[in-house]
Amino acid sequence: xxxxxxxxxxxxxxxxxxxxxxxxxxxxxxxxxxxxxxxxxxxxxxxxxxxxxxxxxxxxxxxxxxxxxxxxxxxxxxxxxxxxxxxxxxxxxxxxxxxxxxxxxxxxxxxxxxxxxxxxxxxxxxxxxxxxxxxxxxxxxxxxxxxxxxxxxxxxxxxxxxxxxxxxxxxxxxxxxxxxxxxxxxxxxxxxxxxxxxxxxxxxxxxxxxxxxxxxxxxxxxxxxxxxxxxxxxxxxxxxxxxxxxxxxxxxxxxxxxxxxxxxxxxxxxxxxxxxxxxxxxxxxxxxxxxxxxxxxxxxxxxxxxxxxxxxxxxxxxxxxxxxxxxxxxxxxxxxxxxxxxxxxxxxxxxxxxxxxxxxxxxxxxxxxxxxxxxxxxxxxxxxxxxxxxxxxxxxxxxxxxxxxxxxxxxx
Amino acid sequence: xxxxxxxxxxxxxxxxxxxxxxxxxxxxxxxxxxxxxxxxxxxxxxxxxxxxxxxxxxxxxxxxxxxxxxxxxxxxxxxxxxxxxxxxxxxxxxxxxxxxxxxxxxxxxxxxxxxxxxxxxxxxxxxxxxxxxxxxxxxxxxxxxxxxxxxxxxxxxxxxxxxxxxxxxxxxxxxxxxxxxxxxxxxxxxxxxxxxxxxxxxxxxxxxxxxxxxxxx
Numbered sequence: 001x002x003x004x005x006x007x008x009x010x011x012x013x014x015x016x017x018x019x020x021x022x023x024x025x026x027x028x029x030x031x032x033x034x035x036x037x038x039x040x041x042x043x044x045x046x047x048x049x050x051x052x053x054x055x056x057x058x059x060x061x062x063x064x065x066x067x068x069x070x071x072x073x074x075x076x077x078x079x080x081x082x083x084x085x086x087x088x089x090x091x092x093x094x095x096x097x098x099x100x101x102x103x104x105x106x107x108x109x110x111x112x113x114x115x116x117x118x119x120x121x122x123x124x125x126x127x128x129x130x131x132x133x134x135x136x137x138x139x140x141x142x143x144x145x146x147x148x149x150x151x152x153x154x155x156x157x158x159x160x161x162x163x164x165x166x167x168x169x170x171x172x173x174x175x176x177x178x179x180x181x182x183x184x185x186x187x188x189x190x191x192x193x194x195x196x197x198x199x200x201x202x203x204x205x206x207x208x209x210x211x212x213x214x215x216x217x218x219x220x221x222x223x224x225x226x227x228x229x230x231x232x233x234x235x236x237x238x239x240x241x242x243x244x245x246x247x248x249x250x251x252x253x254x255x256x257x258x259x260x261x262x263x264x265x266x267x268x269x270x271x272x273x274x275x276x277x278x279x280x281x282x283x284x285x286x287x288x289x290x291x292x293x294x295x296x297x298x299x300x301x302x303x304x305x306x307x308x309x310x311x312x313x314x315x316x317x318x319x320x321x322x323x324x325x326x327x328x329x330x331x332x333x334x335x336x337x338x339x340x341x342x343x344x345x346x347x348x349x350x351x352x353x354x355x356x357x358x359x360x361x362x363x364x365x366x367x368x369x370x371x372x373x374x375x376x377x378x379x380x381x382x383x384x385x386x387x388x389x390x391x392x393x394x395x396x397x398x399x400x401x402x403x404x405x406x407x408x409x410x411x412x
Numbered sequence: 413x414x415x416x417x418x419x420x421x422x423x424x425x426x427x428x429x430x431x432x433x434x435x436x437x438x439x440x441x442x443x444x445x446x447x448x449x450x451x452x453x454x455x456x457x458x459x460x461x462x463x464x465x466x467x468x469x470x471x472x473x474x475x476x477x478x479x480x481x482x483x484x485x486x487x488x489x490x491x492x493x494x495x496x497x498x499x500x501x502x503x504x505x506x507x508x509x510x511x512x513x514x515x516x517x518x519x520x521x522x523x524x525x526x527x528x529x530x531x532x533x534x535x536x537x538x539x540x541x542x543x544x545x546x547x548x549x550x551x552x553x554x555x556x557x558x559x560x561x562x563x564x565x566x567x568x569x570x571x572x573x574x575x576x577x578x579x580x581x582x583x584x585x586x587x588x589x590x591x592x593x594x595x596x597x598x599x600x601x602x603x604x605x606x607x608x609x610x611x612x613x614x615x616x617x618x619x620x621x622x623x624x625x626x627x628x629x
Contacts, residue, residue: 015561015562019420022544023422026541175427175534176532178427184426186425187426187534189462339463342467380464383612384462393424395422396537408449408452408536409537409540409571412539412540
């Protein structure tokens with residue numbers, strides 16, 4: 001076993017890793033190519049950084065390619081990304097042409113590799129047009145949508161649909177994110193990497209360092225919400241909930257996020273948050289750089305309760321991170337938070353700031369229950385949302401498409 | 413006795429292709445026409461999915477009725493259904509439709525859900541593979557079960573109920589070959605109410621019960 005697999009085995013458990021190795025044996029030498037648009041930064045690159053080496057570790061011939069493009073191409077694909085998530089954007093014909101041209105340039109470079117692969121996974125819309133440019137492909141092509149496309153901006157979706165409909169299958173993170181397409185649509189929830197800087201175990205001294213850095217009192221309970229400053233994350237609602245709790249308990253609040261400075265809407269939300277927090281030294285609004293993974297990790301670990309009071313949410317990986325750190329999570333009753341937070345078991349789902357305040361008070365009054373819920377939360381993530389389960393789903397998918405059968409049970 | 417062949421499985425979920433249900437009428441109509449595999453997924457495969465293991469009810473229709481339709485009466489009637497006690501999915505479908513139709517007779521309006529809370533119909537592919545492990549002696553069964561993955565427990569104890577011999581888990585089917593000597597094991601396996609167990613708990617319970625019967629407690 002490789003050191004990497006051994007390290008994951010120590011966390012996810014021997015049966016989980018043994019299962020991966022056995023599935024890997026069935027796919028020994030299977031050539032799979034992932035294609036996305038960036039090697040660094042963003043959730044997709046973070047996934048491929050661990051997934052591709054692990055696929056190789058268990059015997060697949062896996063590789064990762066990145067499409068190259070000029071800044072204009074990425075401006076256009078950013079518009080496509082926003083349109084898929086429902087924002088009304090204008091994509092004129094010349095921009096679609098440029099999108100195709102850049103894909104053609106990349107196809108010239110990648111065609112031999114892609115045409116020979118047993119499976120090609122194309123991540124998100126940026127490289128999706130490659131399919132039309134590789135007519136002599138040998139393997140199965142799968143489009144992996146990492147975002148919620150259930151309510152897209154229709155004019156853009158109508159064009160993109162003609163592109164992605166040609167794939168052999170697609171993958172969505174949740175049923176709620178999918179759109180009808182004329183091929184099998186598989187569901188693979190995301191996961192977290194327990195060895196990453198954001199999720200690895202931290203020494204107490206490292207946690208204390210972060211506590212001291214931000215002037216957090218170790219003697220009083222701490223509530224933490226980690227998310228960008230966005231209306232849908234409802235940071236103002238979190239402050240209101242805190243203020244209600246503060247009438248009866250000496251709590252502190254951390255709202256930690258980043259990426260607001262170049263986003264006019266984010267800046268506006270941040271200004272509102274600063275105004276709402278003004279004059280209260282126990283509300284810590286932290287604008288963190290995008291690489292502050294260890295700080296985020298420590299904040300989640302020193303929290304008594306993790307909050308994610310979103311009014312609209314994708315899967316909600318910050319919830320997964322909080323649960324993995326053994327914290328009960330109070331989350332908005334939306335999106336993927338519903339899959340992860342079960343009332344009285346891993347935390348509480350709430351619809352209002354009053355509801356959040358009520359549940360915070362409950363957990364502060366019942367620390368033993370909070371600890372039990374935190375323990376259940378960690379085991380729940382260990383079983384369901386670590387990268388080992390994510391990889392297992394991909395391996396099952398490869399075996400399914402290779403079999404070419406549509407039956408409920410496939411023996412491999 | 414032939415050695416017991418330990419298999420494992422992984423579940424791969426997919427959309428069923430059915431439109432979502434916004435209200436109880438649509439739920440009923442979709443259940444009436446869906447593939448058996450859709451029914452099987454929402455009734456039987458919930459333990460193997462990445463969702464919380466200990467919901468109020470084991471099947472998705474009961475959970476949805478309670479949480480989103482707000483109909484606790486219907487949730488209770490659907491929640492008690494044991495999918496493995498029926499001759500097949502068609503028999504189960506008929507009973508589910510009857511329960512919903514009876515409920516319509518008691519309601520003055522069709523309950524509905526807000527946008528975002530629709531019932532989304534899914535199904536799955538179960539990829540089954542041989543682990544290469546074999547159990548030669550039933551006395552080692554409890555130790556072997558403790559080493560099994562959730563997938564193995566699901567495949568041998570739950571999924572097996574739908575395979576021939578129908579209604580029999582793989583462990584019991586194997587022990588039957590051993591004759592009277594293993595009657596105590598069979599009794600104990602038959603006494604476990606799998607409806608209220610997550611797979612992890614089921615593994616622990618199976619192993620504990622078999623160990624107890626081995627030591628003659």
